[in-house]
Amino acid sequence: MLKRYKFCSLERLATLCVILVNILCLPTLSADEGQTLNAADIMLKVDQRYSGDTSQATSVLVLVDKRQRQRVRDLEMYRVETKEVEKALIVFRSPADVEGTSYLSYEWSDPAIADDSWLYLPALQKVKRVASSEESGAFMGSDFSYADINGTDYEDYRYKIEAVSELVDGVDCWVISSIPVSEDVIDKTGYISSKSWVRKDNFVVVKAIIDVKKGKQTKYFSATDIEKIDGVWTAKTLQMVTVRRGEKQHSSVFKINEIVYNKPLPANFFDAQAMQRGL
Amino acid sequence: MKAILVFASVVLFSPVSALAEEDFFASVEVDLDNTAEDSGSFSYRGYVRQNLKLGIESPREQSNVQRYEAGVNGLRSEGFLEFSGKLAPDIRWQLSTKTELDWVQWQLGEQQWGLTDSRLFLRDAYVDFSYGNNWLRVGHQVLAWGESESLAITDVLSPKDLREPGQAELEDIREALPAISMSTITPFGSLTSVVTFAANANRNAEQGEEFYLLSPWCLPPCLESYKKPDKEWEVAAKWAYSIAGSDLMLMAAEVNDNEQQLAGYDERGPIFYQPRSRVIGGSFAKVLDQWLLRSEFANSWSDRLPVVTIPVQDPAPSDPIAGFDKVRELRAMLGLDYGGFENLQLAYEFSLVKFHRDGQVETNYGHFLSARHSAMNDRLSNQLRLIYMGTVEMKVLRWSLEYQMSDNLHLGASVALYEGDEGSYFDDYFATNDVANLSIKYSF
Numbered sequence: 001m002l003k004r005y006k007f008c009s010l011e012r013l014a015t016l017c018v019i020l021v022n023i024l025c026l027p028t029l030s031a032d033e034g035q036t037l038n039a040a041d042i043m044l045k046v047d048q049r050y051s052g053d054t055s056q057a058t059s060v061l062v063l064v065d066k067r068q069r070q071r072v073r074d075l076e077m078y079r080v081e082t083k084e085v086e087k088a089l090i091v092f093r094s095p096a097d098v099e100g101t102s103y104l105s106y107e108w109s110d111p112a113i114a115d116d117s118w119l120y121l122p123a124l125q126k127v128k129r130v131a132s133s134e135e136s137g138a139f140m141g142s143d144f145s146y147a148d149i150n151g152t153d154y155e156d157y158r159y160k161i162e163a164v165s166e167l168v169d170g171v172d173c174w175v176i177s178s179i180p181v182s183e184d185v186i187d188k189t190g191y192i193s194s195k196s197w198v199r200k201d202n203f204v205v206v207k208a209i210i211d212v213k214k215g216k217q218t219k220y221f222s223a224t225d226i227e228k229i230d231g232v233w234t235a236k237t238l239q240m241v242t243v244r245r246g247e248k249q250h251s252s253v254f255k256i257n258e259i260v261y262n263k264p265l266p267a268n269f270f271d272a273q274a275m276q277r278g279l
Numbered sequence: 280m281k282a283i284l285v286f287a288s289v290v291l292f293s294p295v296s297a298l299a300e301e302d303f304f305a306s307v308e309v310d311l312d313n314t315a316e317d318s319g320s321f322s323y324r325g326y327v328r329q330n331l332k333l334g335i336e337s338p339r340e341q342s343n344v345q346r347y348e349a350g351v352n353g354l355r356s357e358g359f360l361e362f363s364g365k366l367a368p369d370i371r372w373q374l375s376t377k378t379e380l381d382w383v384q385w386q387l388g389e390q391q392w393g394l395t396d397s398r399l400f401l402r403d404a405y406v407d408f409s410y411g412n413n414w415l416r417v418g419h420q421v422l423a424w425g426e427s428e429s430l431a432i433t434d435v436l437s438p439k440d441l442r443e444p445g446q447a448e449l450e451d452i453r454e455a456l457p458a459i460s461m462s463t464i465t466p467f468g469s470l471t472s473v474v475t476f477a478a479n480a481n482r483n484a485e486q487g488e489e490f491y492l493l494s495p496w497c498l499p500p501c502l503e504s505y506k507k508p509d510k511e512w513e514v515a516a517k518w519a520y521s522i523a524g525s526d527l528m529l530m531a532a533e534v535n536d537n538e539q540q541l542a543g544y545d546e547r548g549p550i551f552y553q554p555r556s557r558v559i560g561g562s563f564a565k566v567l568d569q570w571l572l573r574s575e576f577a578n579s580w581s582d583r584l585p586v587v588t589i590p591v592q593d594p595a596p597s598d599p600i601a602g603f604d605k606v607r608e609l610r611a612m613l614g615l616d617y618g619g620f621e622n623l624q625l626a627y628e629f630s631l632v633k634f635h636r637d638g639q640v641e642t643n644y645g646h647f648l649s650a651r652h653s654a655m656n657d658r659l660s661n662q663l664r665l666i667y668m669g670t671v672e673m674k675v676l677r678w679s680l681e682y683q684m685s686d687n688l689h690l691g692a693s694v695a696l697y698e699g700d701e702g703s704y705f706d707d708y709f710a711t712n713d714v715a716n717l718s719i720k721y722s723f
Contacts, residue, residue, distance in 0.1 A: 097722045131618045224306065
C-alpha cells in the first residue's frame with residue numbers, strides 16, 4: 001500500500017509528506033472491473049499508482065496532545081521520480097528551532113541498492129547520513145509510525161474483503177482487512193492487524209483502523225479533502241489518531257496547502273549542497 | 280439476569296461502540312492561524328535563553344578558582360537573532376549574532392550579583408551566490424567538516440568554544456570565521472575549496488573561570504598572551520562522493536592549528552601560538568540497515584615552534600601543559616550508530632591520537648558514547664553522553680533533558696560530571712567542576 005522507506009527519528013517526517021501524497025494518487029477503475037477484483041487485487045491496485053513524475057508542495061503537520069495543546073510544523077516538499085530512483089527533499093520552515101532542517105532521500109528501484117538518507121541540521125551546519133530506525137517508532141513525534149511512512153510490503157500481508165460495499169462520506173468503498181503473514185512482520189511494523197476502507201472509484205484509502213501491538217493501542221486513519229490536482233487524485237488532509245482503552249491519546253493532522261505535479265525541478269535540488277545553502 | 284446481560288451488551292457494544300469509533304474518525308480541530316506565512320524575501324528568527332548554573336561540589340584549593348563552595352556558579356542570559364533574505368533568486372544572505380550577559384561572578388570566595396560580564400558574538404554574516412551546480416559563500420560562516428562528534432580530525436577550519444567542555448549546546452560548539460567557500464557538483468562528486476583569513480583559535484576559558492587551563496601556573500599578575508600567526512590565511516579543499524549507501528570524503532588543508540601551543544615566556548607570562556599545519560585526511564560513512572558505520576582519519580605535519588628565551592622573574596613551570604614541539608600527528612576515529620530501538624538512538628566512537636614528539640611516539644585513546652531517547656511524541660528528550668579523552672586524561676559524563684512546553688517554549692536541565700585519571704593534571708584541578716544547568720528558552 002505504501003512505498004518502502006527507511007529513515008531515522010525526526011527527519012522521517014519528510015517521507016511522510018511524500019508518501020502520504022503518493023498513496024492517494026491512483027488511476028480510476030470501472031465499476032465492472034472493480035466487481036471482479038479480490039482483496040489482494042484491490043490492494044495491489046492501491047499499491048500501483050501514478051503520482052506524477054515530480055511534485056512540490058507546502059504543507060502543515062499539526063500534533064495535538066490529549067490536552068489539545070498543538071505543535072505545528074510547516075514543511076516544503078519536493079519529489080522527482082525516474083525509472084532508477086525516487087528522490088525526495090523535505091525542508092522544515094517552522095517552528096523556529098527546526099527552521100532550515102532538511103531531509104533528503106533516494107529510493108532506488110533496484111532492490112539491490114540500499115536507499116540513501118541524509119539529514120541537515122542548521123545547528124551543526126553539517127549534512128549527515130542517517131541510518132534506519134525501528135519501524136514501529138513515531139515519526140517526528142507524530143502518530144504516523146515509520147511503518148506508516150516507509151510503507152509495508154504488499155507481500156507481507158494476507159488480505160480479505162470484510163465488506164463489499166460500505167459508504168464513507170457518501171462514496172462506495174471496499175472494506176479490506178490486512179493480516180501480517182508472520183510474527184516478524186508484526187515485530188517489524190508494530191501492527192497486529194488493520195482494516196482499510198478503499199474507494200471503489202479511485203482506490204484511495206479513506207479510512208483505516210490499525211491495531212498496535214505496543215501498549216494495546218488502536219490508531220484511526222482518515223483521508224479527506226480528496227480532489228484531483230493536475231490529473232492526480234490527492235487527499236489534502238490526512239489524520240491519524242492514537243487511542244488507548246477508548247481514550248484519545250494523541251492526534252496528528254497533515255494538511256497540504258498547495259501542491260503542483262509534473263513541474264520541472266532543478267536536478268541540483270536533490271543534493272547535499274542544496275541542503276546547506278538552502279532553497 | 281440473562282436479559283440484563285444481553286441488554287448491557289447491546290447498549291455497550293453496538294451503537295455506543297459504533298459512535299465511539301466514528302468519533303475517532305471525526306476531524307480533529309486544529310488552529311492554523313499561527314502557521315508560518317510566506318516571508319517573501321526576508322525572514323528572521325531567534326531565541327532568548329536564561330541559564331542557571333549550579334556548582335555541585337566545592338572546588339579543591341589547588342584549582343585556584345574564585346568560587347570556594349558549592350552553589351550558584353553562574354546566571355547567564357543569552358540572546359540570538361538571525362536575519363536572512365534573498366537579493367535575487369540565486370543570491371541569498373544571512374546575518375546572525377549572539378549575546379551573553381553574565382549576572383553572577385565569584386571573587387576570592389565572595390559571590391557578586393549584577394551585570395558582571397557581557398559578550399557579543401558575530402556568527403553568520405555572509406552572502407550566497409549559486410549558479411547551476413556551483414555555489415559560492417562569502418563572509419563570516421561556520422565550516423563543519425568530518426564525521427566525529429568527539430574529536431576534531433578533518434574538522435580543522437572553524438574554531439571551537441571550549442570554555443566549558445562538555446556543556447556547550449550543539450549550535451554553540453563551532454565558531455564562525457571569515458571565509459570564501461566555493462563548491463561545485465560534478466558527476467564524480469562534489470568539490471569544495473575554502474580560503475579563510477584571521478580565523479582565530481579555539482576559545483578557551485579565561486583567567487578566573489573554572490576551566491582556565493593555566494590555573495596552576497599563571498595566576499595574577501601573570502597573564503598569557505597570544506602571538507599572531509605569521510600567515511593568517513588558511514586554505515582547504517575536499518572532494519566528497521556518495522555511492523551505494525556510502526559517503527566518502529578526502530581533504531587537504533594548510534591551516535593554523537586551532538589548538539594553541541606554548542611558544543615560550545616573556546615578563547608577563549606564557550606566550551601561545553598557533554602552529555602552522557598541513558593536513559591530509561578523509562572520512563567514510565556507510566549505512567547497513569539500522570546501523571551506520573563512520574570512520575575518519577587525518578595526518579598533520581606542523582612547523583616547529585620558535586622558543587622565546589627572554590628571562591622571567593617568576594620561575595617557569597617545570598611541566599608546562601604544552602611545552603613540546605608538535606611535529607607529526609595522526610588522528611583517527613571509528614564510530615557506530617544504531618537506530619533499531621524505538622525512539623532510541625545510540626552512538627559509539629573510538630578515537631586515537633598518535634603524535635611524534637622529540638623523536639618519541641605517544642598514543643592516546645578516546646571513547647565517546649551517546650544515547651538519545653524521546654518520549655511523549657517527542658515533547659521530552661533525554662540524552663546521555665560519556666566522553667573520555669586520553670590526550671588530557673579527562674572523562675565527562677553529561678546528561679541532559681529537554682521538554683517542549685510548546686513550539687516556542689523549551690525547558691532544559693543538564694548535569695555535567697568531570698573526572699580525570701588518578702594523579703592527572705585534569706583530576707587535580709578540574710574534577711570538582713561538576714555542574715548542574717537549568718534553562719528556559721523562548722524561540723521566535
